Amino acid sequence: MSDDFFLNLALPHVRKLQPYTPGLQPKVQEWVKLNTNENPYPPSPRVQEAISRELGAGLRLYPDPRSTALREAVGKYHGLEADWVCIGNGSDDILNLLIRAFCGKGQAAAATFPSYSLYPVLVANANGEMINVEFGRDMRLDVEKLAAVDANLLFLTSPNAPTGVAFPNEEIEELCRVFPGVVVVDEAYADFAEENATVLLKRNRNLCVTRTFSKSYGLAGLRVGYLVGDPGLIEIVDRLRDSYNVNRLSQVGALAALNDREYFQETVAKIKATREKYRQYFDEKGWFTYPSQTNFLFTEPRNREGKKGKAVAQALYEFLTERRILVRYFPSHDLTSSFLRISVGSQPEMLTLAKTIDQWLNSA
Amino acid sequence: MSDDFFLNLALPHVRKLQPYTPGLQPKVQEWVKLNTNENPYPPSPRVQEAISRELGAGLRLYPDPRSTALREAVGKYHGLEADWVCIGNGSDDILNLLIRAFCGKGQAAAATFPSYSLYPVLVANANGEMINVEFGRDMRLDVEKLAAVDANLLFLTSPNAPTGVAFPNEEIEELCRVFPGVVVVDEAYADFAEENATVLLKRNRNLCVTRTFSKSYGLAGLRVGYLVGDPGLIEIVDRLRDSYNVNRLSQVGALAALNDREYFQETVAKIKATREKYRQYFDEKGWFTYPSQTNFLFTEPRNREGKKGKAVAQALYEFLTERRILVRYFPSHDLTSSFLRISVGSQPEMLTLAKTIDQWLNSA
Numbered sequence: 001m002s003d004d005f006f007l008n009l010a011l012p013h014v015r016k017l018q019p020y021t022p023g024l025q026p027k028v029q030e031w032v033k034l035n036t037n038e039n040p041y042p043p044s045p046r047v048q049e050a051i052s053r054e055l056g057a058g059l060r061l062y063p064d065p066r067s068t069a070l071r072e073a074v075g076k077y078h079g080l081e082a083d084w085v086c087i088g089n090g091s092d093d094i095l096n097l098l099i100r101a102f103c104g105k106g107q108a109a110a111a112t113f114p115s116y117s118l119y120p121v122l123v124a125n126a127n128g129e130m131i132n133v134e135f136g137r138d139m140r141l142d143v144e145k146l147a148a149v150d151a152n153l154l155f156l157t158s159p160n161a162p163t164g165v166a167f168p169n170e171e172i173e174e175l176c177r178v179f180p181g182v183v184v185v186d187e188a189y190a191d192f193a194e195e196n197a198t199v200l201l202k203r204n205r206n207l208c209v210t211r212t213f214s215k216s217y218g219l220a221g222l223r224v225g226y227l228v229g230d231p232g233l234i235e236i237v238d239r240l241r242d243s244y245n246v247n248r249l250s251q252v253g254a255l256a257a258l259n260d261r262e263y264f265q266e267t268v269a270k271i272k273a274t275r276e277k278y279r280q281y282f283d284e285k286g287w288f289t290y291p292s293q294t295n296f297l298f299t300e301p302r303n304r305e306g307k308k309g310k311a312v313a314q315a316l317y318e319f320l321t322e323r324r325i326l327v328r329y330f331p332s333h334d335l336t337s338s339f340l341r342i343s344v345g346s347q348p349e350m351l352t353l354a355k356t357i358d359q360w361l362n363s364a
Numbered sequence: 365m366s367d368d369f370f371l372n373l374a375l376p377h378v379r380k381l382q383p384y385t386p387g388l389q390p391k392v393q394e395w396v397k398l399n400t401n402e403n404p405y406p407p408s409p410r411v412q413e414a415i416s417r418e419l420g421a422g423l424r425l426y427p428d429p430r431s432t433a434l435r436e437a438v439g440k441y442h443g444l445e446a447d448w449v450c451i452g453n454g455s456d457d458i459l460n461l462l463i464r465a466f467c468g469k470g471q472a473a474a475a476t477f478p479s480y481s482l483y484p485v486l487v488a489n490a491n492g493e494m495i496n497v498e499f500g501r502d503m504r505l506d507v508e509k510l511a512a513v514d515a516n517l518l519f520l521t522s523p524n525a526p527t528g529v530a531f532p533n534e535e536i537e538e539l540c541r542v543f544p545g546v547v548v549v550d551e552a553y554a555d556f557a558e559e560n561a562t563v564l565l566k567r568n569r570n571l572c573v574t575r576t577f578s579k580s581y582g583l584a585g586l587r588v589g590y591l592v593g594d595p596g597l598i599e600i601v602d603r604l605r606d607s608y609n610v611n612r613l614s615q616v617g618a619l620a621a622l623n624d625r626e627y628f629q630e631t632v633a634k635i636k637a638t639r640e641k642y643r644q645y646f647d648e649k650g651w652f653t654y655p656s657q658t659n660f661l662f663t664e665p666r667n668r669e670g671k672k673g674k675a676v677a678q679a680l681y682e683f684l685t686e687r688r689i690l691v692r693y694f695p696s697h698d699l700t701s702s703f704l705r706i707s708v709g710s711q712p713e714m715l716t717l718a719k720t721i722d723q724w725l726n727s728a
Contacts, residue, residue: 005594005596006599011468014464014600043423051415060583061585062402063389101374102373102378107375220424223610230369232371247587
């Protein structure tokens with residue numbers, strides 16, 4: 001049999017797929033890890049308690065296929081009934097299901113560019129076409145341009161990744177009014193923002209919102225995310241969802257995190273304070289940084305000569321990596337290649353980062 | 365907007381989808397639960413230890429996207445390199461990825477019938493056609509008939525569900541020789557069987573095998589399964605796999621279970637002993653039961669008049685359910701409608717079952 005044996009048997013579009021490249025996950029203790037927007041703080045202590053309790057009760061039985069308790073709690077949190085909620089094995093699971101429902105051969109999905117780099121991968125997996133609507137450097141939402149795309153599904157990451165810029169609810173609602181398909185607002189970072197689109201759900205039926213426990217709740221290791229939207233949409237996503245997509249421990253862990261509002265608010269407040277401090281740090285260096293409503297900063301470094309650009313960003317990225325500080329670099333597009341995306345870490349991590357940047361600026 | 369708003373936007377095949385119906389998962393303490401082939405015994409105590417350790421280390425960071433340690437351990441267990449292994453969020457995740465790679469519009473998948481009722485659901489989700497190759501009542505493998513189907517992907521559940529019958533390696537190897545596509549042997553129950561197909565992998569490139577931690581390892585609540593097969597196949601499945609499909613706790617829990625061979629062997633031996641005891645119990649009642657190499661029994665009940673058939677199976681199913689004993693009933697096909705599938709429970713559970721069956725036989 002030839003080396004292409006399996007590729008030749010695979011569906012034509014699968015032969016050409018490129019897998020998504022997640023941010024590096026090195027052995028953590030040796031690295032300052034500011035590359036995948038994880039929370040620098042541990043999750044609520046109640047998570048560990050809830051999971052330990054569930055461990056005692058046993059793992060031999062299948063989980064609740066509908067994550068019922070978590071659906072109810074998420075619904076309540078957003079002032080919605082449980083049938084407005086679907087729980088995913090991370091919000092990536094939800095994004096994948098939405099794409100499989102509304103996008104395939106001959107049926108495109110659309111997204112702004114740049115945004116979450118997983119969308120085009122999931123669309124390609126579904127044999128669909130991805131329509132990228134490019135931002136200008138001002139990162140303003142072009143509602144008219146978006147509304148005109150020929151797609152039934154439109155992703156809007158708000159606040160946006162990798163820029164950190166949030167879009168006002170007013171513009172999102174205008175988009176829902178003029179776009180005839182499903183508008184998915186991916187709010188992975190909304191807990192760090194001024195406002196969010198969940199309040200628009202009841203009066204914009206074609207709007208839905210995805211959320212994750214990976215960032216603001218500090219539970220990236222647990223893989224839980226959710227979709228809130230019209231029950232008619234939830235029902236369709238449930239058709240395609242794996243019956244047991246969320247395991248027992250993740251269900252109880254996420255529920256405990258959701259219910260500890262005080263811990264959540266404290267953690268988010270700390271991260272926002274650190275973010276503003278380091279935004280100012282970059283400002284003082286004269287580095288342009290988009291106003292961030294997330295837990296990361298997208299900044300355009302200048303070298304000691306005051307120069308910016310792709311070569312400069314690349315040089316700083318390499319300098320940091322060599323010193324075991326991981327940040328994220330997106331070199332493949334003009335809008336991103338002169339920037340670095342830096343997750344807001346703990347105070348000591350950010351101090352190490354700042355010292356290393358100063359070193360770089362002082363080096364030959 | 366109309367009530368069909370989302371359905372009209374969805375892909376045409378999605379409009380017609382019916383979701384998979386998992387076995388009921390009631391509040392367990394009140395029920396004797398013999399309907400979803402869970403393990404009556406808890407997992408190895410090392411699982412709880414490993415998960416507790418991981419909880420201490422923290423959940424704030426993303427899991428290893430490739431489940432590297434688990435891939436290596438699974439490979440070693442089967443005498444294979446790690447690149448022969450892919451880990452899934454349950455083996456359902458793996459089955460779904462295989463179907464998405466090899467089956468879609470105009471490209472069918474095949475399976476024996478009856479077998480795992482999830483396959484046709486996953487195939488419909490992928491907009492593919494499902495070719496069912498029906499068994500006769502003798503449940504013998506018709507290799508020639510299977511080899512002739514026009515599909516690139518063929519599922520063989522061995523030991524079979526819901527019958528419990530295992531297929532000899534000799535026949536499986538013959539099937540691999542004559543079928544030109546990918547042969548997936550779904551070995552969810554192979555740990556309870558006399559032999560398994562993993563020993564055939566190295567000399568049959570088109571063969572791959574799926575396994576789960578949900579049955580023999582008692583970890584249905586954790587959602588971990590895997591695929592072993594040629595690295596060329598693994599690479600394709602990885603293209604479609606969600607980067608972070610298996611969470612941190614599931615990775616370390618499954619690894620701990622896999623490494624506790626002594627506990628595993630004891631548990632499996634106990635279940636097999638109970639199985640044989642209750643197979644004899646059904647034999648003594650004159651109920652036909654397929655020879656099971658799994659952790660369940662597929663038996664054809666007779667009522668007090670010695671009659672069997674759909675009405676009799678249905679009557680016993682309802683009698684048991686009313687008394688809070690859950691078993692699985694598949695009424696929709698002649699080959700299954702006169703049978704009940706009964707998971708092998710603990711000794712006390714099986715005693716309760718037997719007493720209730722005796723009650724039924726003695727009732728008017």
